[in-house]
Amino acid sequence: MIGAKPRRILITGGNSGLGLALAKKLSSRHALLLSGRKSQADVAGTLPTGAGYVVADQSEPALSAEALARGVSDFGWDSLDNAVLNAGIAIAPREGIDSTAAIRQTLDVNLLAAILQAQALFPLLKKSRGTLTLIGSVVHSGSATIPAYAASKAGLHGLARSLRSEWKGQASVQVLHPGSAKTGIHDKAGYDPGRMRSLFLEADDVAAMMASAIAGRRSPVTLSWVRYLNGGAFTGRRL
Ligand SMILES: NC(=O)c1ccc[n+]([C@@H]2O[C@H](COP(=O)([O-])OP(=O)(O)OC[C@H]3O[C@@H](n4cnc5c(N)ncnc54)[C@H](OP(=O)(O)O)[C@@H]3O)[C@@H](O)[C@H]2O)c1
Numbered sequence: 001m002i003g004a005k006p007r008r009i010l011i012t013g014g015n016s017g018l019g020l021a022l023a024k025k026l027s028s029r030h031a032l033l034l035s036g037r038k039s040q041a042d043v044a045g046t047l048p049t050g051a052g053y054v055v056a057d058q059s060e061p062a063l064s065a066e067a068l069a070r071g072v073s074d075f076g077w078d079s080l081d082n083a084v085l086n087a088g089i090a091i092a093p094r095e096g097i098d099s100t101a102a103i104r105q106t107l108d109v110n111l112l113a114a115i116l117q118a119q120a121l122f123p124l125l126k127k128s129r130g131t132l133t134l135i136g137s138v139v140h141s142g143s144a145t146i147p148a149y150a151a152s153k154a155g156l157h158g159l160a161r162s163l164r165s166e167w168k169g170q171a172s173v174q175v176l177h178p179g180s181a182k183t184g185i186h187d188k189a190g191y192d193p194g195r196m197r198s199l200f201l202e203a204d205d206v207a208a209m210m211a212s213a214i215a216g217r218r219s220p221v222t223l224s225w226v227r228y229l230n231g232g233a234f235t236g237r238r239l
Helices: 017-026 061-074 100-127 147-166 185-189 194-199 203-216 225-229
Strands: 008-012 031-036 052-055 082-085 131-135 172-178 221-223
Touching: 008 017, 008 061, 017 031, 017 203, 031 061, 052 061, 061 100, 082 100, 082 203, 100 131, 100 147, 131 147, 131 203, 147 172, 172 203, 203 221, 203 225, 221 225
Parallel strands: 008 031, 008 082, 031 052, 082 131, 131 172, 172 221
Antiparallel strands: none
8 A cells, every 4th residue: 555654765855845845745654864954953843753953955955965975874864765855935026026146046055966866865865766846836837926936846857857868777856846835935935925825835745745745656746626626635646
């Protein structure tokens, strides 16, 4: 039966928002290692009981990849069943224009870090024929309001397609594209969605759809209201 065996699951950006909601959903049945840019002391008390935590700041992409691989080994794991590369940022352009610094930061944290982390984690995923899950966004196909963010998510879409073929027979790869969800990302981006926020999905519901999509291993998968209204958060495969 799918989901019967406890899995070793790494989730980046696991200390808040969708990553934390997913971790809470999976923590009773699986072993979890979470990562984030905050210190262990800053996240103490917020993580699910029993979950490990490793600091891996993705604004230094190469160092974050090393920190994750080392963190997995320090946690006593020699393989991974799932790596969910979820950490990400958005930066709202000022007067419609992204600064060079904001573009670099967005691409470093969202895309370059994911590419290097995928490389670093591949041997661990290969050992258990595990699954790499990249968290993209519905705006991967383009957005007039947040172009650098959209470009980083388009990059993840392309990365998933490439690795899916490169790793064939060794590890699964998928990209999930959530629609807008009620997390702190918009405030951190300096973007006020106003009344639109009431139309955003609950983080818990998106996390339920993420868990089901991860179990299904298909790619790409869009996690929007359409899937939600079709029962995507209540039915589907169980991880
Ligand atoms: N919410 C949405 O509407 C939405 C829609 C589509 C896709 N997504 C994607 O879903 C993923 C999760 O986003 P979310 O909505 O849950 O946002 P969130 O609540 O801000 O969570 C993002 C996570 O990434 C971490 N992070 C940010 N910068 C980092 C860095 N330099 N190094 C390491 N970790 C870093 C955050 O840490 P801190 O807690 O320290 O900030 C947090 O744990 C992102 O990839 C986002 O692009 C979100």
